[in-house]
Structures are given as structure tokens and as C-alpha cells.
Amino acid sequence: MTTLATETTIDPALQSAYDEVLRRNPGEHEFHQAVEEVLGSLGPVVRRHPHYLEASVIERLCEPERQIIFRVPWTDDAGQVQINRGFRVEYSSVLGPYKGGLRFHPSVMLGTVKFLGFEQIFKNALTGMPIGGGKGGSDFDPKGRSDAEVMRFCQSFMTELYRHLGEYTDVPAGDIGVGGREIGYLFGQYKRITNRYEAGVLTGKGLAWGGSRARTEATGFGTVYFAREMARHAGLSLEGTRVVVSGSGNVAIYAIAKVTELGGTVVACSDSSGYVVDEAGIDLELLREVKEERRERISAYAARRPGATFVAAGSIWDVPCDVALPCATQNELDEAAARQLVSHGLEIVAEGANMPCTPGAVRVFREAGVLFGPGKAANAGGVATSALEMQQNASRDSWTFEHTDARLGQIMTSIHERVVTTAEDYGRPGDYVFGANASGFTQVADAMLAMGVI
Template sequence: MTTSATETIIDPALQGAYQEVLRRNPGEHEFHQAVEEVLGSLGPVVSRHPHYLAESVIERLCEPERQIIFRVPWTDDAGQVQINRGFRVEYSSVLGPYKGGLRFHPSVLLGTVKFLGFEQIFKNALTGLPIGGAKGGSDFDPKGRSDAEVMRFCQSFMTELYRHLGEYTDVPAGDIGVGSREIGYLFGQYKRITNRYEAGVLTGKGLAWGGSRARTEATGYGTVYFANEMVRHAGRSLDGQRVVVSGSGNVAIYAIEKATEFGGTVVAASDSSGYVVDEAGIDLDLLKDLKEVRRERIVRYAEEKGGNVRFVEGGSIWDVPCDVALPCATQNELDDTAAATLVRNGVSIVAEGANMPCTPGAARTFREAGVLFGPGKAVNAGGVATSALEMQQNASRDSWTFEHTDERLGDIMRNIHERVVTTAEDYDRPGDYVFGANAAGFTAVADAMLAMGVI
């Protein structure tokens, strides 16, 4: 077996496929990392099922079915023409229509979108719902832009992308930088161009025009539903546990809300400027007001809360001791140094609410220390699962209650946990959530791909 610079061990039988990914996709380091993380788990799977190698399933899965890159011209409020780049990577459709979010952020490159789309294949497969994997976005930054500028950008973006979409073809949703405002502008332009009210073509819509209740909360809630199953499986309870949640966006806020409902005390939250520590437990009403209404920096939480609440500028939120860590901000936010600090301070459960927030070194540190580590493709699948539930409601011209949708979400997350645990145990890897998630997601997609011939 060989080891890369990140020290992920890849079975020799899979090395050829991995080296081909590096050769064909130079410079796309996040994509390389995502592929490496999955292939690092599949040695026992291809050893038991060598037909996956014989049929070149690995190589096929590592190559997207379609990669779309396009120019997005638009005019700002000063009348100046701006140019951005748009992406949609339609990665795999063997289980259903392409499904995955759109990210608007200056950091978005093709490699970013491919990493997210690759992860999305297996995440979506784990839900057990009929959805394939995709991702998209642009290097456009909606921050600081007027509503009119965002609208003009979204209309230009959709004018190109619409021809690749459809409720049975490709169904985007939101992600970083794409909320209900952006989804509204995108859907309006799609409807205008196609002359069809095809509600199922986008998810994350407003409730008045085809959206699903509990979709806003779904990723954060689902993260905690999964973490709660991890704690229960270990014979413990979230009640009374000390919890740290990174971030203060949509996922983090609703992870804090659900963790508090389960009896945990969330003592810290963060944004790009630093983090706050509130030993009494994060005041969710204040945090929601700051982030969802006023859109202010998290330092305002400490200023307005006062007392013993402290704000730490910069630094690492993972210096705060906790029993349960929920990284819910962005990719590679938690490295091996932070992981070692968490282990030293007694963390017992780490569950990834964001996409790949832990570096390979951090994940390795947790697993070697006996910390239960839930990977994002399993833990944060609640968002896309509820998007698929939104598609169901659109297809049946129905609208479910919040309670019914939340109940379905809880069932899906419990089923994912059971599937991951059972798969790991079947390969004599009890407690290895990373292996269980990768093996279960891969086999679901690989078996469907083989059933359909050489595609």
C-alpha cells in the first residue's frame, strides 16, 4: 500500500485510478482530496467484489458525466459590465436526476465544484432517495451587492444554465451565497425562459411558490439527528453534553437549535472574524437576529450579551473544550493541530455538518484517538434529503406540514446511520463511520451503474 502527502493509505489495486485522477485534473487539490478520501476506504470493498475493478467502475465514477463552464455577463448599478464564470458539474445520474446545490463565492473554481459534486454522489446515495449527484456555482460574490445587482447576475446565470436543467434531468438547490433571494431570481428566470411552471426544477424555494417546510432547518437538524444516533450507539445521550459548533450560518444556527433541544449546551459559535464563548449556552434568538436579520459580525453577540461572554478575534474555536464538536462552517476548517487540541480536551464525538470541514490529518487524528468521527457525506445529508422531499411534494402538487417533513428527515437520518454502521460491521470495521459511509454510498452507485451497462 502507498501513502500520499496527506498520509491517506490507498490500496495498490486503486492506485492506478487515483494517479489517473491526478494526471487528468492537475491543480484541483480539493477534488484530489475528496477522491483520495473515498478511495482510501475502498480496498476491502474491491477485494471482496473484484468485478468493480474489472468493469472500471472506479475510473468511471471519478470522471463526471458532464462539466459545463460558461461566461456570466451582467451590469452593476453603476452601469459597468461585469464578467463572472459559471459552473455546473453533472457528476452522476445513475440513481436519479442530477441533484446538488449552487455556490456563489469568490473561491469557486472548477476543482471546488468537482470536489463538492463527487461528495454529493455518495451523500445522495446514502439517503436512499432517487437522486444523482451534481454541484454548481460561480465566482460571483453576492456580499455587498444590491438586490438589483444580484437579480441581474442570477438572470444572466440562468439564461445559460436553464438548457441543462429539468425536474427529470438536473435539479439545483442553494449552497453558500445562494439563499431564498437567489433561488427566487433563478426560478423566475427559468420560468420566464421556458414558459413552464416547473416547480421541481429548483429546491429551496419559498413556501408560497413550491418550497418545503423544514428545508431551511434540514441540514443543521439532520447533523444533530445523526450525531445523536452516534451518541446513542455509544450508549450515551446528548443531554448534558458540552457542544461546540463552528460557523453561524444556516447550518450552524439550526444545529445549535436542535442540539439545545436534545439537552446539549452549545457554548461556542463563530464566523470568519473570530468566535464567541457563552458558558450559559448560546442565546439562539440573539444569534438569529444578528446573522439572519441584521447580518452583523459575531463580535456583536459578546457586546450585546455582556456578562461572562467573551469574543476571541481570529484564533481557533476548537481551542474551546467540548464533548461534541460539530464543524459547520466550510471545507478544511479543522486541521490536525486543532484535532489534537480537541482530543486533548476530551472530545468524544465529531460530526461534520459542513462539506469536508476536517482535513485528512484531522480525521486521522480523531480515528486514531478512538473519537467517533462522522463524515459529512453521511452527517449533513439532511439538506439534500429534504430537497428530495420538496421534489416529491412538487410532483404530487402537495404541501406537507413542518412536523411531517421533520419526522421524515429524522427517519432518513436514522436510516443513514443504520446503513453506515451495518456496512462497517459487515466488513469487520465496527465504529468506522468513514469506511461505512464510503463503502455504502459507493456500492449503491456502482451496482446501479453496472446494471445499466457501459455508461
């Protein structure tokens, strides 16, 4: 492995912009982390292109175009009124309508949504599709709620949010806690209020009412396609590799499926209660039964799978592997876990979740020469296929699974080529973090300059 030179500090020319982010957004630590990660890469870019600084592009990019916060009242099955808080951060529309998912989870707050929306700007730019960046959600927890309760919440949420949406304005999708059930209720309420069938206003819809084949699989598949391209570029292969995938939700399940198809063996996956190790390879059908059909904890997998073990304490990253695919949530893989993985001979990391590796972990990987694919590049397959769904809706068309999956593969290959080429152009070969940040930023910045001070 070769050791990459890394930038550990923000360029002095960008420090004042970052200080202003800290001043104007107190307490929003995840947002600060996301901004620092991007600005930490942009020193060489602004030195080569000082006009970005002269036009205050950085300052404008760090401030969302619009931040929406609203009350969501709804009635539970016991007749009690519940109150949640809803968010939509419409971050940047210079490349197209705001595009990004909705997350329903108790941890959601404004800083969470801003961090996700900021990342989404550059992720969407890397796809090459005409979509801007945004994100939204609520501190509502759908776990343990009946379908009727989820429906009433979604209808109340959309009753406020609908006025800010539109197929040419803002197009949400799903994220953690928002699957096909929730998208259905949200779309139904949007259709009811607006009295029009605007299929392109939400993505992740069911196939019978405007959805796209391969959308469910896209983020997980896309992450593995990106990891495959990383391996190929380095003269490696995923075939025969030992792989650990954190999480056991939609992204993790389809990452496991694609790794298995490409000849790798996924030996561990997890949920918030712990992780399972299955040296024979995760049984995908059993995992789907446990997590998708029965909605049980991951321990139920080990209880039904001979030879599998469940571990409630510790970290899934204690399990040795060649390839790590963190697909659960932000900041799940820290510096200590990264050092443990490196000591076991780790070769490739591709982020299936948004910012799942802490800055310390990323530094460890890059200094050790581990191939590291940041989420804004590696997990862009989901939003790319959402954009393909928007294309199908606009043309009143429906593509086959094979055609959509092929397009997804082409997009992930194109993202990889773009990231690698940008890094090489700046004399930083193999630096996927720099390549992704610099490439996404320049596309957005050039569009902003073309449109004037808006």
C-alpha cells in the same frame, strides 16, 4: 474510547485510478482530497467484489458525466459591466437526476465544484432517495451587493444554465451564498425563459411557491440527528453535553437550535472574522438577529450579550467541548486543532459542512477513538429534504413541518443504521468513514453495472 484501525494508503488495486485522477485534473487539490478519501476506504470492497475493477467502475466514477463552464456578464448599480464565471458539474445520474447545490463565493473554481459534486454522489446514495450527484456555482460574491445587483447576476447566470436543467435532468438547490433570495431570482428567470411552472427544477424555494417546510432547518437538524444516533449507538447522550458549532450561517444556526432542544449547551460559534464564547449557551434569537436580520459580523453578538466574549485571533477549536460540529466550510479543522480537541476530552464529531476536517484531523480523531461522522452521512439531511420537496412538487402537495421533520429524522436514522451495518459487515465496527464510503459506493457501482457502459 476504542482505537480504530485506519487505512492510510490507497489499495494497490486502486492506485492507478487515483494516479489518473491526479494526471487529468492538475491543481485541483480539493478534488484530489475528496477522491483520495473515498478510494482510501474501498480496498476491502474491491477485494471482496473484484468485478468492480474488471468493469472499470472506479475510473468511470472519477470522471464527471458532464462539466459545464460559462461566462456570466451582468451590470452593477453603477452601470459597470461585471464578468463572473459559472459552473455546473453533472457528475452522476445513475440513481436519478443530478442533485446538488449552487455555491456563490469568490473561492469557487472548477476543482471546488468537482470535489463537492463527487461527495454529493455518495451522500445522495446514502439517503436512499432516487437522486444522482452534481454541484455548481460561481465566483460571484453576493456579500455587499444590493438586491438589484444580485437579481441581475442570478438572471444572467440562469439564462445560460437553464438549458441544462429540468426536474428529470438536473435539480439545483442552495449552498454557501445562495439562500431564499437567490433561489427566488433563479427560479423566476427559469420560469420566464421556459414559459412553464416546473416547480421541481429547483429546491429550497419559498413556501408560497413550491417550497417545503423544514427545508431551511434540514441540514443543521439532520447533522444533530446523526450525532444523536452516533451517541445512542455508543451508549451516550447529547443531553448535558458541551458543544462547539463552527459557523453562524443557516446550517450552524439550526444545528445550535436542535442541540439546545435535545438538552446540550452550545458554548461557541463563529464566522470568518472570529468566534464568540458564551458559557451560558448561545442565545439563538440574538444570533439570528445579528446574522440573518442585520447581516452583521459575529462580534456584534458579543457586544449585545452580557458574559459573551469575542475572539478575533486563534481558532474556535481551542474551546473545550464534548461534541464538535464543524458547520462552516471545507478544511476548517486541521490536525493541530483535532489534537487540541482530543486533549480536552472530545467524544463526538459530526460534519455539518462538506469536508470541513482535513485528512490529518480525521486521522487524529479515528486513532483517538473519537466518534467521527463524515459529512456525506452526517449532513445528508439537507439534500434528503430537497428530495422530499421534489416529491411534494411532483404530487402538487404540501406537507406539515412535523411530517417533514419526522421523515428527516427517519432518513438520518436509516443512514446511520446503513453505515454502521456496512462497517460491521466488513469487520470494521465503529468506522463511520469506511461505512459511509463503502455503502454509498456499492449502491452507485451496482447501478452503473446494471446500465452497461455509459
